[in-house]
Amino acid sequence: MKTSLRRVFCTFLSVLAGTATSLRSPAEGGGTQLLSITPLDLLVVVLYFVIVLKKSIIQRRLPWLAFNHILKDMTVRYAPNKITGILVFMIPVLLASTALCQKLQLNDLGYFEARGLNVLVFSNQYNGFFFDEKTAGIELIHHGVRTATGGAVRLQPTPEQWDQIPVMTERTVDKKNNSIEVKLRYSDYNFDSRVTVTAKDNGVVIRVSLDKPLPEKLVGNAGFNLEFLPSAYFEKTYLADRQPGIFPLYPSSNVDVRPLTQKVPQFNGYSTFDDRGRNEFLVPEPLAMCKTLVLAPEDPERYVRIQSLTADLMLYDGRILGQNGWFVVRSLIPGNRTGTVAEWYVELNTIPNWTRKPVIGFSQVGYHPSQNKIAVIELDKNDTVLTTATLCQVTPEGKIVEKFAGTTKPWGQFLRYNYVRFNFSTVRDSGLYVIKYGDQQTDAFPISTRVYNDVWHPTLDVWFPVQMDHMLVREAYRIWHGAPFLDDALQAPVNIRHFDGYWMDSTTHTKYKPLEHIPGLDVGGWFDAGDFDIETAHHCTTIMSFVDSWETFNLKRDETYVDQKARFVEIHRPDGKPDLLEQIEHGTLQLVAQFKNVGFAVRGINFPHLYEYHHMGDASTITDNRLYNPKLKPYETDGLTSGTLDDRWVFTPKFPGLNYSAIAALAAASRALKGYNEELSAEALSTAEGAWDNERKEPPPVHDSMMSWILSNAECEAASQLYSTTKNEQYYRRFDELIWPQLDSALVWNIATAAKAVPYMPKEYKSKLEKYVLEYRGEIEKVSQQNPYGVPIGTTGWAGDDELINWSIANYYLNKSFPDVIGREYVYKALDYVFGCHPYSNISFVAGVGTHSKKRTYGNNRADFSFIAGGVVPGVLLLKPDFLENKEDWPFLWGENECVIDICADYIFLVNAVNDLVNRKN
Ligand SMILES: [Ca+2]
Ligand SMILES: [Ca+2]
Ligand SMILES: [Ca+2]
Numbered sequence: 001m002k003t004s005l006r007r008v009f010c011t012f013l014s015v016l017a018g019t020a021t022s023l024r025s026p027a028e029g030g031g032t033q034l035l036s037i038t039p040l041d042l043l044v045v046v047l048y049f050v051i052v053l054k055k056s057i058i059q060r061r062l063p064w065l066a067f068n069h070i071l072k073d074m075t076v077r078y079a080p081n082k083i084t085g086i087l088v089f090m091i092p093v094l095l096a097s098t099a100l101c102q103k104l105q106l107n108d109l110g111y112f113e114a115r116g117l118n119v120l121v122f123s124n125q126y127n128g129f130f131f132d133e134k135t136a137g138i139e140l141i142h143h144g145v146r147t148a149t150g151g152a153v154r155l156q157p158t159p160e161q162w163d164q165i166p167v168m169t170e171r172t173v174d175k176k177n178n179s180i181e182v183k184l185r186y187s188d189y190n191f192d193s194r195v196t197v198t199a200k201d202n203g204v205v206i207r208v209s210l211d212k213p214l215p216e217k218l219v220g221n222a223g224f225n226l227e228f229l230p231s232a233y234f235e236k237t238y239l240a241d242r243q244p245g246i247f248p249l250y251p252s253s254n255v256d257v258r259p260l261t262q263k264v265p266q267f268n269g270y271s272t273f274d275d276r277g278r279n280e281f282l283v284p285e286p287l288a289m290c291k292t293l294v295l296a297p298e299d300p301e302r303y304v305r306i307q308s309l310t311a312d313l314m315l316y317d318g319r320i321l322g323q324n325g326w327f328v329v330r331s332l333i334p335g336n337r338t339g340t341v342a343e344w345y346v347e348l349n350t351i352p353n354w355t356r357k358p359v360i361g362f363s364q365v366g367y368h369p370s371q372n373k374i375a376v377i378e379l380d381k382n383d384t385v386l387t388t389a390t391l392c393q394v395t396p397e398g399k400i401v402e403k404f405a406g407t408t409k410p411w412g413q414f415l416r417y418n419y420v421r422f423n424f425s426t427v428r429d430s431g432l433y434v435i436k437y438g439d440q441q442t443d444a445f446p447i448s449t450r451v452y453n454d455v456w457h458p459t460l461d462v463w464f465p466v467q468m469d470h471m472l473v474r475e476a477y478r479i480w481h482g483a484p485f486l487d488d489a490l491q492a493p494v495n496i497r498h499f500d501g502y503w504m505d506s507t508t509h510t511k512y513k514p515l516e517h518i519p520g521l522d523v524g525g526w527f528d529a530g531d532f533d534i535e536t537a538h539h540c541t542t543i544m545s546f547v548d549s550w551e552t553f554n555l556k557r558d559e560t561y562v563d564q565k566a567r568f569v570e571i572h573r574p575d576g577k578p579d580l581l582e583q584i585e586h587g588t589l590q591l592v593a594q595f596k597n598v599g600f601a602v603r604g605i606n607f608p609h610l611y612e613y614h615h616m617g618d619a620s621t622i623t624d625n626r627l628y629n630p631k632l633k634p635y636e637t638d639g640l641t642s643g644t645l646d647d648r649w650v651f652t653p654k655f656p657g658l659n660y661s662a663i664a665a666l667a668a669a670s671r672a673l674k675g676y677n678e679e680l681s682a683e684a685l686s687t688a689e690g691a692w693d694n695e696r697k698e699p700p701p702v703h704d705s706m707m708s709w710i711l712s713n714a715e716c717e718a719a720s721q722l723y724s725t726t727k728n729e730q731y732y733r734r735f736d737e738l739i740w741p742q743l744d745s746a747l748v749w750n751i752a753t754a755a756k757a758v759p760y761m762p763k764e765y766k767s768k769l770e771k772y773v774l775e776y777r778g779e780i781e782k783v784s785q786q787n788p789y790g791v792p793i794g795t796t797g798w799a800g801d802d803e804l805i806n807w808s809i810a811n812y813y814l815n816k817s818f819p820d821v822i823g824r825e826y827v828y829k830a831l832d833y834v835f836g837c838h839p840y841s842n843i844s845f846v847a848g849v850g851t852h853s854k855k856r857t858y859g860n861n862r863a864d865f866s867f868i869a870g871g872v873v874p875g876v877l878l879l880k881p882d883f884l885e886n887k888e889d890w891p892f893l894w895g896e897n898e899c900v901i902d903i904c905a906d907y908i909f910l911v912n913a914v915n916d917l918v919n920r921k922n
Contacts, residue, residue: 103199103201103202104117104119104178104199104202104203104204105178105199106173106174106175106178106179106180106199109123109881109882110123110173110180110881111123111881112178112180112197112199112204114202114350115350115352115353115354115382116142116143116144116350116351116354117140117141117142117143117202117348117350118140118141118883119138119139119140119197119199119204120138120139120140120141120879121138121151121171121180121182121195121197122136122137122138122168122171122180122182123139123879123880123881124136124137124139124879124880125168126165126166126167126168127797128165128167129501129797130161130797130894131161131162131163131165131267132150132159132160132161132162132163132165133161133797133893133894133895134149134150134227134324134326134892134893135149135797135877135879135893135895136149136150136152136165137149137150137151137152138150138151138152138195138197138206138226139151139879140304140348141883142232142301142302142304142348143301143302143350143351143354143356144356144380145229145232145301146229146879146883146885146887147228147229147232147233147302147304148226148227148228148229148304149227149229149326150225150226150227150326150328151195151206151224151225151226151227152165152166152184152195152224152225153166153184153193153195153208153222153223153224153225153333154166154222154223154224154225154330155186155218155221155222155264156221156264156283157223157225157283157284157286157314157316157328157330158284158316158317158318158320158321158325158326158328159225159318159328160266160272160318160321160322160325161272161322161324161614162266162267162270162272162499162610163264163266163267164186164188164264164265164266164267166184166185166186166193167184167185167186167187168182168183168184168185169183169184169185169192170182170183171183177198178198178199179196179197179198179199180196180197181194181195181196181197182194182195186218189215189217189218190215191214191215191218191222192210192211192212193208193209193210193333194208194209194210194211195207195208195224196209200345201347202347202348202349202350203305203345203346203347203348204345204346205343205344205345205346206224206226206342206343206344206345206346207340207342207343208224208333208340208341208342208343209338209339209340209341210333210337210338210339210341211338212338213335213336213337213338214333214334214335214336214337214341216335217264218264218333219334219335220332220335221264222332222333223330223331223332223333223342224330224331224333224342224344225328225329225330226306226328226329226330226344226346227318227326227327227328227329228295228304228326228327228328228329229326229327229890230247230317230319230325230326230327230890231887231889231890232302232889233247233295233296233302233327234247234249235247235249236295236296236298236299236302237296237297237298238288238293238294238295238296238297238315239292239293239294239297240288240289240290240292240293240313240315241290241291241292241293243288243290245287245288247327248287248317250319251317251319251320251325253284253285253286253287253316253317253320254284254285255282255283255284255285255320256282256283256284256285257280257281257282258280258281258282258283259279259280259281260275260279260280260281261279262281263281266610267499268497268499270499270609270610271609271610271611272321272322272610272611272614273321273611274609274611274612276635277634277635282320282321284316284317284318284320284321285316286314286315286316287315287316287317288314288315289312289313289314289315290312290313290315291307291308291312291313292305292306292307292308292313293305293306293313293315293329294306300349300351301349301351303348303349304346304347304348304349305346305347305348306329306344306345306346306347307344307345307347308331308342308343308344309343309344309345310331310334310340310341310342310343311331311332311333311334311342312331312332313329313330313331313344314329314330314331314332315327315328315329316328316329316330322614323616323862323863323892324892331344353382355380355382355383356379356380356383356417357440358377358378358379358380358383358437358438358440359377359378359839359840359841359842360375360377360389360435360437360440360442360842361375361376361377361378361789361836361837361838361839361842362375362376362435362442362445362832362836362837362842363445363831363832363835363836363837363844363850364443364445364835364836364842364843364844364849364850364851364852364853365445365446365451365452365455365831365835365836365844365849365850366433366445366446366447366448366451367445367446367447367451367832368447368448368449368451368452368918368919369428369429369430369447369448369449370428370918371425371824371825371828371918372423372425372825372828373423373424373425373427373447374421374422374423374424374425374832374837375389375421375422375424375435375437375837376411376419376420376421376788376789376837377389377408377419377420377421377422377437378417378418378419378839378840379417379418379419379420380417380418381413381416381417381418383418385408385410385418385420386408386437386438387407387408388405388406388407388408389405389406389408389422389435389436389437390402390403390404390405390406390435390436390437391403391404391405391406391424391427391433391434391435391436392433392434392435392436392441393429393431393432393433394431394432394433394434394444400434400441403427403429403433404424404426404427406422406423406424408420408421408422408437409421409422409423411788412788414786414787414788414839415839415878415882415883415884416882416883417839419788421788422435422437427447428447429447430446430447430448430449431446431447431448432444432445432446433445433446433447442842443842443851443852444851445850445851449918449919452831452911452912452914452915452918453915455835455846455849455850455911456870456907456908456911456912457557457559457870458846458847458848458849458869458870459846459870459871459872459904459907459908460555460557460559460560460579460580460583460870460908461557461559461560461571461572461579461869461870462475462571462848462868462869462870463847463868463869463870463871463899463904464526464579464583464870464901464904464905465480465560465562465569465571466480466481466571466859466860466868467526467527467901468525468526468527468569468586469484469485469524469525469526469527469532469534469590469619470483470484470485470486470488470522470523470524470525470567471483471562471567471568471569471586472567472568472569472620473569473570473571474568474569474570474571475570475571475572476571476572479618480571480618481618481619481620481860482618482619482620482621483567483620483625484532484618484619484620484621484622484623484625485522485532485605485619485620485622485623485625485648486522486625486626487522487623487624487625487626487627487628487642487646487647487648488518488521488522488605488647488648489517489518489521489522489605489647489648489649489650490515490516490517490518490608490628490647490648490649490650491508491510491512491513491514491515491516491517491518491649491650491652492504492508492514492649492650492651492652493514493515493649494506494507494508494514498606498651499610499613500531500533500606500607500613502603502604502606502651503603503651503653504651504652504653505653505654508652509600509652509653509654510598510599510652511599512598515628515630515645517627517628517647518597518598518650519597520593520596520597521590521593521594521597521598521605521650523564523589523590523593524564524585524586524587524588524589524590524591524593525539525586525587525589525590525605526539526542526586526587526901527619527860527901528604528900528901529858529894529898529899529900529901530857530858530859530860530862530894530898530899531613531615532607532613532615532619532622532860533604533605533606533607533613533648534590534604534605534606535604536591536594536601536602536603536604536658536662537603537604537655537658537661538900538901538902539587539590539591539665539901540591540601540658540661540662540664540665541661541665541902541905541906542587542901542902542905543584543587543588543591543665543666543668543669544661544664544665544668544717544721545902545905545906545908545909546580546583546584546587546672546905546908547584547665547668547669547671547672548668548756548909549580549905549908549909549912550578550580550581550584550672551671551672552909552912552913552916553909553912553913553916555578555580555908555912556578556580557578557579557580558574558575558576558577558578558579559571559572559573559574559579560572560573560574560575560579560582561573561574561575562575562577562579562582562585562586563575564585564586564589577676578676581672581673581676581677584669584672584673585673585676585677585680587665587669588665588666588669588673588680588684589680591662591665591666591669591684591687592666592680592683592684592687594662595662595666595687595690595691596687598650598652600652600658600659600662600691600694601655601658601659601661601662601691602650602651602652603651603652603653603655603658604650604651605648605649605650605651606648606649606651607622607648607649608645608646608647608648608649609646612646615860616860616861616862616863617860617861617863619860622646623646623647623648624637624642624644624646626640626641626642626644627640627641627642627647628641628642628643628644628645628646628647629641629642629643630643631643654700656700656710656711657710657711657713657714657715658714659691659694659695660695660711660714660715660717660718661714661717661718662688662691663688663691663692663695663718663721663722664688664714664717664718664720664721664722665721666684666685666687666688666691667684667685667688667689667718667721667722667724667725667726668721668724668725669681669684670682670684670685670688670725671724671725685725685726688718688721688722688725689722689726692718692722692731695715709742709745709746709749712738712741712742713742713746713749713750713753715734715738716735716738716739716742716750716753717753719731719732719734719735719738720735720739720753720756720757720760723735723760724757724760732761735757736765739753739754739757740768742754743772747772747775747776747779748776748779751772751773751776751810751814752806752809752810752813754769754772755769755773755810755813755814755816755817756813758813758816758817759817766817769817770818770821773814773817773818773821773822774821776814776822777821777822780807780811780822780826783807784826784829789829789833789837789838789839790829791804791807791808791829791830791833792804792807793839793876793878793884794874794875794878795878796878797877797895798874798877798894798895799873799874799875799876799877799878799886799895799896800874800875800876801834801845801872801873801874801875801903802874802900802902802903802906804830804833804834804875805830805834805872805903805906805907805910806906807830808826808827808828808829808830808831808910808913809906809909809910809913811826811827812827812910812913812914812917815827815917824917824918827910827913827914827917828914828917828918830910831910831911831914834846834872834875834907835849835850836850836852838875838876838886839876839884840876840884840885840886841886841888843886843888845872845873845875845886846870846871846872846873846907847867847868847869847870847871847872847873847899848867848869848870849869849870854867854871854873854888854897855867855888856888856889856890856891856897857871857873857891857897857898857899858873858891858892858893858894858896858897858898858899859871859891859898859899862891862892862897865891866891867891868899870904871899871904872899872903872904872907873886873896873897873898873899874894874895874896874897874898874900874903875896876896877893877895877896
């Protein structure tokens with residue numbers, strides 16, 4: 001039956017495609033028999049369409065839209081001839097299938113919505129700080145996955161992070177006409193455009209209009225772009241006006257080399273391209289040009305059809321210029337024209353009645369028997385809530401046996417999803433378990449007293465050694481990187497705004513001239529994050545956090561070999577010295593060097609060129625490791641020095657509060673290093689005390705209330721640490737003077753500093769603090785009600801695991817001193833969240849930790865879609881207005897996936913804090 005149906009169906013398709021009135025049937029193994037249409041065949045075709053095809057559509061196997069379009073084409077081609085009769089007969093069928101399609105509607109949150117599809121139009125804007133973060137413009141959320149971004153008028157075929165971005169000057173949501181209009185402006189070119197997005201059928205019409213013609217300079221450069229996530233289209237195909245193509249897994253399209261004079265400059269005149277002095281730049285050539293582009297015609301979840309009613313569509317691979325590029329579909333805007341200058345119809349398939357699979361949030365690391373165990377289940381708002389879930393034990397025989405069945409407790413709606421919670425706290429038996437909800441079963445996880453014993457090891461054993469600056473780092477057969485930045489560093493020039501958020505005032509504030517070498521800085525320090533700068537503020541908090549871990553938990557783990565003199569580090573090789581002290585020493589060496597050679601804590605040490613900054617891979621290859629010598633020509637060397645101006649720059653603006661943070665870190669480090677590196681310990685303390693005296697003599701000018709708050713908080717911490725180290729009353733007096741007004745003005749932000757100081761302060765300090773702790777409890781109780789996870793979830797451009805971990809650490813300190821006021825659950829919940837009990841997915845946010853964890857993070861190996869074990873990512877990022885996201889198939893979104901030193905150090909502390917609490921007998 002199948003063969004005959006297939007034969008007839010092929011005939012039918014051939015008619016539709018207009019290639020012939022008959023076709024060679026693939027079912028006949030490539031034979032040449034021609035099939036002719038008989039009335040019986042037609043009847044079978046219709047029945048086939050109605051029964052088989054529609055069933056397939058409903059079962060989500062075929063994109064009905066593809067057939068819809070073939071049928072529409074057929075109408076055009078064959079309406080006048082004898083097949084008209086068939087078509088007339090087919091119309092009711094066509095209409096019936098069209099009923100499956102849902103029209104996009106503008107919802108109250110200001111985006112277009114249909115089941116399985118959202119179209120966001122500048123719900124998120126380019127924020128200008130990190131420029132193009134691939135989280136702005138017109139964006140598509142297709143069957144629960146954000147697959148497209150960057151829909152806007154852009155000035156390059158494949159815009160990079162630091163290419164110019166438009167400013168949205170106006171956004172009008174027109175509910176009546178189901179339409180959103182934005183005005184975009186490039187002020188450098190005095191160029192304004194309007195982009196209107198209007199719902200139509202199962203998609204949108206995007207129209208770009210100009211009131212004034214395109215500025216001459218932008219003709220050939222300005223176009224309407226929409227960017228598609230490469231990983232969403234890997235191993236899928238496209239049709240460009242029916243020419244088939246496969247989306248490249250790895251970039252390999254052609255590139256045009258053009259003279260620099262033709263380039264639309266990048267931000268602030270910087271360049272992502274190292275042209276080796278040739279005054280050139282690169283432009284990718286399109287993979288395809290067409291009027292109609294169908295993306296992933298074979299995949300109902302990803303099917304997108306774009307039809308240009310104006311200039312040709314061009315499909316580009318943005319990864320040619322930068323590994324974080326996307327697939328870009330673009331139409332150029334013509335010169336000398338006003339009115340509508342670009343118009344697309346973008347149609348997307350939606351699977352009828354599509355419902356997102358539930359996400360069962362739980363800890364991939366597992367649970368200590370004594371702690372609360374609550375899974376949070378995230379549900380599509382169209383999903384039916386199941387009233388029960390079960391916890392099953394995985395037996396030594398490999399069987400999955402029900403251990404506990406419980407009711408799910410509805411929590412309600414948070415952002416776009418509904419939530420229920422499943423509490424299985426009563427299960428305390430040690431073993432391996434899975435959670436079952438509906439037809440889903442989670443990864444297996446342990447319940448055991450040992451779950452927190454070793455989950456911090458990868459962070460200290462692997463992640464931190466890889467971040468160590470000025471050292472070669474080996475791990476077994478692999479060299480992570482050679483010893484980098486032996487040419488550190490030059491005094492940064494004055495009056496600059498830097499691409500990484502750094503800046504310089506009109507003076508250097510040092511004894512050095514711009515671009516003069518500052519000696520002694522090629523020591524210690526960590527790469528800040530996925531980038532390779534030394535960010536001093538993060539160094540201070542990292543050292544501080546390490547000292548807290550050292551003093552609170554006495555972590556003597558030794559699995560790393562560190563030789564400062566030889567600049568050599570080896571992972572998984574004990575050397576008889578606690579790794580934590582080796583890390584504290586490494587951070588302290590850099591901080592002390594800054595005070596010794598510059599006179600104060602510098603803002604940071606960063607790259608002069610953008611094309612050095614975006615480096616991925618071995619840090620030792622970013623600069624030539626030779627001191628800059630202005631007497632030589634670029635790329636010339638005398639064997640010792642070099643004429644290439646690639647040495648990092650030391651940024652030395654006056655940064656209120658930073659010196660105090662450094663003083664706190666140095667005072668703390670001096671305690672930890674005592675008995676380990678006496679000389680450095682003494683130097684750290686004398687540096688801290690000297691710097692304190694200087695700061696107190698000449699307090700920096702305070703410009704606004706924010707700065708005054710930061711300054712005061714840092715001074716508090718410095719006074720507290722100096723007092724703890726020296727017991728000198730002057731520090732206590734200053735701390736006492738500052739801490740209470742700080743708590744009065746910003747309780748939540750200062751409570752950790754206050755709580756940490758309790759053990760060092762007189763008894764009356766603790767009683768005075770109690771009223772603030774009671775007030776703080778009210779605050780955290782409020783936070784706990786805000787979402788089903790009961791923890792603060794950040795909503796800024798950088799996801800919130802950092803704040804979350806710090807929140808829990810503050811709660812730990814408070815629990816230690818005020819156990820009756822702040823319960824232990826306020827410490828545990830954050831770790832459950834980080835380990836997988838969070839929105840979007842249930843992956844552990846610590847790479848390599850837990851059964852199923854982050855395998856793609858924004859580290860220096862991100863180009864390999866890989867991770868550095870123990871790195872903690874920022875987590876779920878809020879895309880306004882209601883979409884939390886943490887992509888696992890795309891490492892390049894730093895706000896979701898970049899591991900940073902202070903978060904990772906704090907994570908080590910928090911794991912040990914939780915381990916301390918769960919194992920306490922009382
Ligand atoms: Ca940085
Ligand atoms: Ca060691
Ligand atoms: Ca150099």
